[in-house]
Amino acid sequence: MTVRAVLFDIGNVLIEWQPVRFFDRVIGVDRRVAFFAGAPILNMNERVDAGENFQDSVAEMIAAHSDWTDELALWRDRWIEMPSPVIDHAVRLLRALRRARRPVFALSNFGNETFEIAVCNYPFLDEFDRRFISAELGMSKPKIYIYQRVEDECGIQQDALLFTDDRPENIAAAQERGWRTHLFDGPDGWAARLVREGLLTTEAAV
Template structure:
């Protein structure tokens, strides 16, 4: 079986509010996180259509946040993507058991480059599709098909793990068995109906 992992909030932590608080530890962090990370511009970073300097400029123009703060927040993102140890252990157990390990993630170029250099699990994947590199983002069905086609995978021989219900639902519509990730232990239990491995 082939196991396809999302990365953010599955293999690494993704917490916009904490990212903001690491720069400005003050009331209003939730609002700032929404302004900077819930805006469509952030999805365009994931799509590879905007750069960090461009999104900083646009955020300063549309909000009341100082440029140096906006820049510091966006530049703090890569280092905030710390591994979730339990998930990495699960990934390595699955690989050791002979299952194919793949990644399908919405992620901008800068974050992917940081993880490629620092993440202990990055080289475990037999194939990776990063949204910014292919100019597609989940839940667009095209990015799932791209992963399958590029790696010669059959949908019925894959299990997809993602923390986004919308992304999981699209995968299931394409015939890919899926798990809505809440925790490593929950995902591990759910996986047992599809695959076997030694814990």
């Protein structure tokens, strides 16, 4: 079966997502470790990805964890510094696939408000043929329903979908649906996979 659509995760595939690195730089490692232990910030981020309002969620966290008001305000006000930098080669691959007239979709866990911020700063996120964003759908990877939603909306047979993601659990869920998958550990390996699948020439995948 020929691949009929390529799906990209966004965080750590097209843009590095490193909140730990951001807070280590801004407040120091020791303070960051205490912050992440004292306030369930990553759990909050998962709820935002599932559809909760970003600003409201941070406000609730500040009310519940007043000792970390400054740090939570950093998460809110400087959020765009956490998804950084762009993985340039991966973006070139996205654009090469589109030039080759290969349908390219996004399948990513992302909040509604934070995705709008990201698109304003990274316009290439508007270049997908279709986007499947968790908060818009009210469901997140690796829950099986989001993969089923992709299948239902695009109407493409499972083994004609090729999906790359940096999280093994997200890849495993796609494999259970019969998708072709690639665990992203850098753009060079992904480029080589796209060439092997006959989706890009070696020259186009550089």
